[in-house]
Amino acid sequence: MQKKKIVIKCGGSVIDELSSAFFGSIASLMNHGYEPVIVHGGGPAINAMLELYQIEPKFNNGLRVTCEKTMEVVELVLSGKTNRQLVHLLEENGLDAIGLNGSDSKCLVADYINKAELGLVGQITMVNGSIISKLTEEGLIPVITPVAVSEDGSRLNINADYAAAAVAKAIGADRCLFVTNVDGIMIEGSLIAEASVSEIKSYVSKGHIYGGMIPKVESAVSVLETGIDKVMIVSGKKEFYQNENWSGTAITGKAGVLK
Ligand SMILES: Nc1ncnc2c1ncn2[C@@H]1O[C@H](COP(=O)(O)OP(=O)(O)O)[C@@H](O)[C@H]1O
Ligand SMILES: CC(=O)N[C@@H](CCC(=O)OP(=O)(O)O)C(=O)O
Numbered sequence: 001m002q003k004k005k006i007v008i009k010c011g012g013s014v015i016d017e018l019s020s021a022f023f024g025s026i027a028s029l030m031n032h033g034y035e036p037v038i039v040h041g042g043g044p045a046i047n048a049m050l051e052l053y054q055i056e057p058k059f060n061n062g063l064r065v066t067c068e069k070t071m072e073v074v075e076l077v078l079s080g081k082t083n084r085q086l087v088h089l090l091e092e093n094g095l096d097a098i099g100l101n102g103s104d105s106k107c108l109v110a111d112y113i114n115k116a117e118l119g120l121v122g123q124i125t126m127v128n129g130s131i132i133s134k135l136t137e138e139g140l141i142p143v144i145t146p147v148a149v150s151e152d153g154s155r156l157n158i159n160a161d162y163a164a165a166a167v168a169k170a171i172g173a174d175r176c177l178f179v180t181n182v183d184g185i186m187i188e189g190s191l192i193a194e195a196s197v198s199e200i201k202s203y204v205s206k207g208h209i210y211g212g213m214i215p216k217v218e219s220a221v222s223v224l225e226t227g228i229d230k231v232m233i234v235s236g237k238k239e240f241y242q243n244e245n246w247s248g249t250a251i252t253g254k255a256g257v258l259k
Contacts, residue, residue: 001033004174005136009164009219012041013181013212014236015082021239022179023093026141028242030095034175035136038090038097038143039167041160042082043212049077062215063113066120066157074157075101078145087143097141103149105131108163110148110156122148122156124163127170165219169226176223178216179236184249185209185217196253197221220251 006029010018026036046064047057050073058065066074083099090097102108110122135142146163148156161178168176185192185200187208195203200217203209209217213233220231234240234248241247 004034005171006034006036006175006177007164007168007171007173008036008038008177008179009161009216010038010040010086010236011160011178011180011212012043012045012082014179015040015042015045015085017181018089018236019238020093022236023090023095025239025241026090026095027093032244036141037132037136037167037171037173038086038141039146039160039164040078040082040086040143041146042078043160045082046074046077049073049081060118062212063118063121063159064157065118068120071120071155071157075145075147075155078147083143083145090141090143095141096139097143098135099143099145100131100135101145102147102158102163103155106149107131107144108146108148108158108166110150110158112150112156120154120156122150122158124148124158124166127167129171132167132171159215161215161219165223168223168228173223173228176220176228176231177240178220178231178233179240180212180216180233181235181237183235183238183247184233185213192249194250194252197224197251198253200251217251224251224253 050057079101087097087099107128109126110124113123146158146160148158150156183191223231231251232248
């Protein structure tokens with residue numbers, strides 16, 4: 001069977017609530033020839049740990065302003081807690097997974113976005129796709145933490161939605177999924193099954209899509225630009241795939257720049 005690559009971004013908002021039906025959907029994808037690569041978030045867990053350290057979380061346009069001390073906490077939580085939690089859950093559900101910090105073996109290389117304003121926050125410039133394929137070829141599910149290494153050897157904090165989009169583009173994924181704590185894109189209380197890029201732009205400009213959904217739709221649009229024809233936003237609380245049937249919101253159509 002021809003293998004298809006799927007990048008699954010698992011949001012920090014839902015990691016504590018992932019259901020066995022969610023893991024069943026991943027197993028079903030694998031039975032249908034998909035090789036999953038997971039990129040995880042963990043924003044809420046980072047906030048909780050910063051509180052213990054008495055550091056006030058600070059965001060600028062949805063990105064965490066990251067000083068050296070905050071970066072230490074980000075890596076401690078994402079690599080030491082959230083990544084472990086997800087790998088254990090996958091294993092418990094019969095899925096063979098392996099954790100990978102984005103900075104290991106230069107899996108994710110990034111450049112500072114704006115060192116003066118954001119500190120140690122990066123955008124990905126290169127992905128070591130060969131290390132990822134070696135793992136998937138072994139039948140393992142790589143679970144990647146969105147911490148990257150810069151050219152100067154610093155660790156940089158990467159928004160997990162953007163990290164997933166960069167990985168999807170680099171490995172030429174056939175599909176990209178954003179797993180979160182809602183059923184998909186909701187507009188005035190109703191789930192939207194499918195939206196084009198222009199509809200997405202209009203929802204954003206009218207304020208129907210806001211907050212944490214914005215980096216997801218921006219990432220979805222950037223992934224569509226590379227030729228993947230369908231990107232999904234789905235819930236991690238329930239089944240999202242069974243026998244080629246998907247639930248959630250599909251973002252499709254001709255890509256454009258989200259302004
Ligand atoms: N139109 C929308 N439909 C659904 N959720 C939305 C929408 N606009 C904003 N959101 C918010 O986006 C959140 C998901 O983003 P976020 O909290 O960053 O999750 P994650 O940790 O999974 O990345 C939802 O819980 C919801 O509060
Ligand atoms: C630069 C930046 O903002 N990094 C994010 C990385 C984690 C993340 O993106 O987690 P979610 O997917 O749960 O939001 C942060 O520090 O919170």
